[in-house]
Amino acid sequence: MEPVLEVKDLSISFTQYQGGTRRRVLPVIRRLSLTIEAGQVVAVVGSSGSGKSLLAHGILGILPYNSHMEGELRYRGEPLTPRRAEQLRGKEIVLVPQGVTYLDPLMKVGPQLRGGRRDAQARAQSREVLARYGLGPETEERYPFELSGGMARRVLIATAAAQSPKLLIADEPTPGLDARAAGRILGHFQEIAQQGAGVLLITHDLELALTIAQKVAVFYAGETVEEAGAEDFAAGRLRHPYTNALWNALPQNGFTPIPGSQPWPGEEGSGCPFAPRCPRRSAACAGDIPWRTVNGGQVRCLYPEGGEKP
Numbered sequence: 001m002e003p004v005l006e007v008k009d010l011s012i013s014f015t016q017y018q019g020g021t022r023r024r025v026l027p028v029i030r031r032l033s034l035t036i037e038a039g040q041v042v043a044v045v046g047s048s049g050s051g052k053s054l055l056a057h058g059i060l061g062i063l064p065y066n067s068h069m070e071g072e073l074r075y076r077g078e079p080l081t082p083r084r085a086e087q088l089r090g091k092e093i094v095l096v097p098q099g100v101t102y103l104d105p106l107m108k109v110g111p112q113l114r115g116g117r118r119d120a121q122a123r124a125q126s127r128e129v130l131a132r133y134g135l136g137p138e139t140e141e142r143y144p145f146e147l148s149g150g151m152a153r154r155v156l157i158a159t160a161a162a163q164s165p166k167l168l169i170a171d172e173p174t175p176g177l178d179a180r181a182a183g184r185i186l187g188h189f190q191e192i193a194q195q196g197a198g199v200l201l202i203t204h205d206l207e208l209a210l211t212i213a214q215k216v217a218v219f220y221a222g223e224t225v226e227e228a229g230a231e232d233f234a235a236g237r238l239r240h241p242y243t244n245a246l247w248n249a250l251p252q253n254g255f256t257p258i259p260g261s262q263p264w265p266g267e268e269g270s271g272c273p274f275a276p277r278c279p280r281r282s283a284a285c286a287g288d289i290p291w292r293t294v295n296g297g298q299v300r301c302l303y304p305e306g307g308e309k310p
Ligand SMILES: Nc1ncnc2c1ncn2[C@@H]1O[C@H](COP(=O)(O)OP(=O)(O)OP(=O)(O)O)[C@@H](O)[C@H]1O
Pocket: 014, 028, 046, 047, 048, 049, 050, 051, 052, 053, 054, 055, 064, 098, 172, 204, 265
C-alpha cells in the first residue's frame, strides 16, 4: 500500500525585510524527509525552534504568506499540492494545533465540533465524540473561555477525531498535562492509528513519543538527522550523535547533558548543523552530508554509530 504521507527534501524559508528595504531569505527547514504508513504513529522529536510546527503547517498548506516551500509532498501516492491540501484539510487531513487559541473564541464548542452541520446525525456524532474524550454533553453549550486548559485540549482532539481522518497531525498535544493525562491523550492517538490512519506526533518529549510511536524522526535545526525505529532506542542501535545525546539526556539514562546549543535559523553555515557540538566531527562535516541507510534506519551523518567509516 502507498504510504499515507511522503515528505522528500522539503525546504521552507522566510523572506524578511530589514530596515524596510534590505531583503533576507531565512532558511528554517532544509532537505527534510519523512514517511508515514497507514496505521503508524511517527513521532517528530526536536527542541524548540527546530521547525516541527512549520513542517505541520507546510503539509497542511497553511504557511504564512512570507514563506516559500520547496521539495516533494505526496499524500496516498499523489502529489499534495496546496489546492489538494486545502480540499482535504479538516476532513482527511486534520491538525491538532499546538495552541488552544486555534478554537474560535466566539463560537460554542458544539457548532465548532460539527463544522457547520446542523442535522440530527451531526448532533449525535458530536455528543458521541465528546463522550469518547471524557467530556459531557453540556460541553457543547460552552464557549472556549469556559473550558479548562485540559478540556480545551480534549475539545481540539475531539474536533480532529470527529472527521475520521486518514492523516492526523498532532502538534505538541500534551503541554502542561501530568503523565497520566498525557498518557490518556496519547492513547487516543494510538487508537486513531489502529483504525488505519497515519499519525504524525510532534513533540519535544522523546520519552513520551516512545510510548506510542513505531518510528521517530529526529529534527535538529530544521533538518531530519535520523529516522529510527522506536525499538532502536533501548537496543542501543541509534545512529546519529544528536539522537544519542537526546537519549542520554533522559532521566533514566543519567541526565547527561551536551554542551552548546542549537543554531538559530540563518546561523547554520553549510554542512552538518550539529558539528559544532559533535564529539566525532571532522573537517569533512562542513561539506555536503548525504541522507543514508544504516542498520535499517536513516541518518544524515558522516560518522554514524554502527556505520562504515567513509
Ligand atoms: N512567520 C515566520 N517568520 C520568520 N520565521 C519564522 C516564522 N515562523 C517560524 N519561524 C522560525 O522558524 C523556526 C522554526 O519554528 P517552529 O515553530 O516550526 O519551531 P518548533 O520546532 O515547532 O518549536 P516549538 O517546540 O517551540 O513549538 C523558528 O526559529 C522560528 O523563529
